[in-house]
Amino acid sequence: MHVLRQPFDDAQGEGSKEPQPDAASVKLGRAIVITSGKGGVGKTTTTANLGTALARRGRSVALVDADVGLRNLDIVMGLESRVKYHVLDVLEEKVSLDEALVRDKHSPTLHLLAAAQTREKEEVDTQKMLELIQTLRERFDYVLIDCPAGIERGFQNAVVGAEEAIVVCTPEVSAVRDVDRVVGLLGNRFSPQLVINRVRAQLVKKGKMLSVEDVNSILRLPLLGVIADEPEVIVSTNKGEPLALRTDSKTAAAYHAIAARVAGEDVPAPTVEYKESFMSKIGSLLGGRR
Amino acid sequence: MIEFLNRLFGRQTSGATAKERLRLVLMSDHLSLAPEMIEAMKRDLVDVISRYVEVDREKIDVHFENQDNVLAMLANIPITGVNRNSGGPKPQTGQRAPRKRRKKSSSGQQSSGTPAPAT
Amino acid sequence: MSARKIVFTSGKGGVGKTTTTVNVGAALAKRGHRVILVDADIGLRNLDLVLGLEKRIVFDLVEVVEGRCQVRQALIKDKRFESLSILPAAQTRDKDAVNEEQMATVIDELAGMADYVLIDCPAGIEGGFRNAIAGATEAIVVTTPEVSAIRDADRVIGKLAERSTPVRLIVNRIRPEMVRTGDMLSVDDVCEILSAELLGIVPDDEEVIDKTNKGEPVVLDETARLRGIYYKIARRLEGELVAFTNLENTGFFGRLLGALKAG
Numbered sequence: 001m002h003v004l005r006q007p008f009d010d011a012q013g014e015g016s017k018e019p020q021p022d023a024a025s026v027k028l029g030r031a032i033v034i035t036s037g038k039g040g041v042g043k044t045t046t047t048a049n050l051g052t053a054l055a056r057r058g059r060s061v062a063l064v065d066a067d068v069g070l071r072n073l074d075i076v077m078g079l080e081s082r083v084k085y086h087v088l089d090v091l092e093e094k095v096s097l098d099e100a101l102v103r104d105k106h107s108p109t110l111h112l113l114a115a116a117q118t119r120e121k122e123e124v125d126t127q128k129m130l131e132l133i134q135t136l137r138e139r140f141d142y143v144l145i146d147c148p149a150g151i152e153r154g155f156q157n158a159v160v161g162a163e164e165a166i167v168v169c170t171p172e173v174s175a176v177r178d179v180d181r182v183v184g185l186l187g188n189r190f191s192p193q194l195v196i197n198r199v200r201a202q203l204v205k206k207g208k209m210l211s212v213e214d215v216n217s218i219l220r221l222p223l224l225g226v227i228a229d230e231p232e233v234i235v236s237t238n239k240g241e242p243l244a245l246r247t248d249s250k251t252a253a254a255y256h257a258i259a260a261r262v263a264g265e266d267v268p269a270p271t272v273e274y275k276e277s278f279m280s281k282i283g284s285l286l287g288g289r290r
Numbered sequence: 291m292i293e294f295l296n297r298l299f300g301r302q303t304s305g306a307t308a309k310e311r312l313r314l315v316l317m318s319d320h321l322s323l324a325p326e327m328i329e330a331m332k333r334d335l336v337d338v339i340s341r342y343v344e345v346d347r348e349k350i351d352v353h354f355e356n357q358d359n360v361l362a363m364l365a366n367i368p369i370t371g372v373n374r375n376s377g378g379p380k381p382q383t384g385q386r387a388p389r390k391r392r393k394k395s396s397s398g399q400q401s402s403g404t405p406a407p408a409t
Numbered sequence: 410m411s412a413r414k415i416v417f418t419s420g421k422g423g424v425g426k427t428t429t430t431v432n433v434g435a436a437l438a439k440r441g442h443r444v445i446l447v448d449a450d451i452g453l454r455n456l457d458l459v460l461g462l463e464k465r466i467v468f469d470l471v472e473v474v475e476g477r478c479q480v481r482q483a484l485i486k487d488k489r490f491e492s493l494s495i496l497p498a499a500q501t502r503d504k505d506a507v508n509e510e511q512m513a514t515v516i517d518e519l520a521g522m523a524d525y526v527l528i529d530c531p532a533g534i535e536g537g538f539r540n541a542i543a544g545a546t547e548a549i550v551v552t553t554p555e556v557s558a559i560r561d562a563d564r565v566i567g568k569l570a571e572r573s574t575p576v577r578l579i580v581n582r583i584r585p586e587m588v589r590t591g592d593m594l595s596v597d598d599v600c601e602i603l604s605a606e607l608l609g610i611v612p613d614d615e616e617v618i619d620k621t622n623k624g625e626p627v628v629l630d631e632t633a634r635l636r637g638i639y640y641k642i643a644r645r646l647e648g649e650l651v652a653f654t655n656l657e658n659t660g661f662f663g664r665l666l667g668a669l670k671a672g
Contacts, residue, residue, distance in 0.1 A: 040532070072557040081311075081314065083324065083325065120534075149532035150452075150535065152535045172621060172622070209619070238593075239308070240307075315560060316560065
């Protein structure tokens with residue numbers, strides 16, 4: 001059940017999607033691209049943590065790093081020392097998909113397909129990438145594709161196999177502008193959901209940072225989650241241990257809530273510590289939609 | 291200071307972990323060798339040297355540097371003594387037990403008596 | 410005498426390239442140089458926004474390249490400075506609207522009108538990156554002390570080395586308290602890992618977000634903590650040897666830990 005496919009604002013267009021062509025024969029997993037336009041907003045961190053959280057809920061997940069030449073999903077997951085082969089090795093049929101998939105250290109149902117580091121994005125054949133994602137969908141409940149920054153070839157290759165999109169934005173003018181552009185480029189094929197990352201509640205209170213509501217009133221996308229800016233994220237990347245592995249972290253809780261929503265469960269909105277009015281505003285943005 | 295205390299208590303800060311991981315990853319990126327291969331290369335290097343001299347495996351540092359646009363691998367291997375069995379290359383069977391490395395096909399693990407070299 | 414043509418790049422997005430380009434450019438302009446900032450991020454332009462000049466855009470880089478206007482017509486002069494102008498990128502085009510040769514030609518033309526041409530490079534290492542570095546003879550790599558940023562910076566430094574472009578490093582968003590507890594890599598760690606010459610150390614500062622929202626360069630605010638740091642970077646670029654200052658009072662603990670520097 002894909003409740004999140006309903007657009008937040010029905011005025012934007014039809015809410016339903018055509019059913020999968022092979023829905024009757026093979027139940028395909030969901031392919032979700034995580035993108036943003038602007039770099040450094042937390043795409044890779046979100047992909048890693050969302051994947052980890054979904055795996056903890058018992059789903060099978062394949063993480064795909066589409067950032068050829070600048071790969072980081074492996075290092076954020078702490079799997080860099082286990083990577084032997086990458087996407088291009090598979091696309092060029094030098095190795096099988098099984099040989100390239102790296103199993104996560106912590107969650108047995110979570111696997112990583114790393115990007116090539118010393119190749120160029122232009123070397124990836126878009127059609128073959130599409131087929132690869134399809135193959136992964138036949139084997140996994142979720143295929144999460146970590147999109148590179150920008151809107152060039154790398155972006156196109158990341159998007160081609162996906163059916164859903166999560167856009168990540170920080171409450172900064174440049175990021176909002178870039179997300180807006182990317183949403184335009186994603187086009188009618190997608191109904192993107194929004195994750196707002198790195199919110200600093202104190203700064204929002206002082207009026208020195210855009211609020212969640214500000215961002216959303218500009219972008220007008222269904223809100224999947226809000227994540228506060230915490231030093232623990234840096235520490236977790238240093239160690240290569242995604243926060244979603246922990247039970248004692250606010251950030252982890254935020255990612256688990258996102259995973260629950262993605263999985264179609266009805267969960268109350270994750271919150272950043274705001275004054276009352278903000279919380280009710282966030283609630284009204286999210287409430288009653290699914 | 292914090293580094294020292296952590297080492298004393300056998301802990302490592304996340305910053306120190308990050309540095310080690312980065313060095314391995316960058317070496318792998320530069321040499322286009324999988325990290326596993328790089329680890330194997332380091333171990334082989336140290337094993338060869340150990341046949342001639344005794345080394346302190348805990349204090350080995352292997353890293354790379356850019357020298358005038360040429361990539362150089364630098365190994366700092368503290369020598370603690372002369373290997374009394376040295377005097378030329380020896381067949382594997384002639385070595386003393388602690389120096390022996392059991393070859394495992396996939397991961398090249400060290401024999402149990404010898405600690406793995408520090409990266 | 411032709412201008413110095415410097416590209417600000419990083420590999421990883423979001424480390425502060427644009428903010429750094431703007432503030433170093435502003436500092437140089439305040440010190441009396443003629444400065445032109447070029448936004449090479451076609452399709453995702455942001456240089457204009459960070460300077461608050463977005464409403465004054467008439468022509469952009471792509472139109473210059475296509476010959477639809479003179480370069481002077483596209484330049485926007487920032488009235489808060491004696492001699493700071495920007496050449497904005499196009500927003501609704503793609504990076505393949507311009508090639509390396511065209512880019513180099515435009516940069517050379519600009520170099521005839523200024524002392525410094527600073528090029529704000531897009532994230533990544535694709536066509537946009539290649540175009541941005543095509544016009545430059547020097548590079549400043551901006552990184553934060555985080556694992557992914559450093560890895561990407563390394564890749565970019567490698568690519569610049571292939572072209573023999575001299576590289577200097579700015580470490581951005583350092584958090585001294587996290588370095589002290591060992592939860593963040595130090596500047597020394599970063600420089601050692603990247604084997605690059607250090608140009609500047611910029612501490613993490615919340616004010617930057619607010620300034621960007623308002624389109625105000627930090628350098629214009631006399632009370633801003635980072636102002637002095639960008640001035641120092643400008644002076645080092647001019648060739649002066651400027652020491653890196655201590656971030657905190659040293660005191661006993663500072664001396665024990667080794668004073669953390671910035672500047």
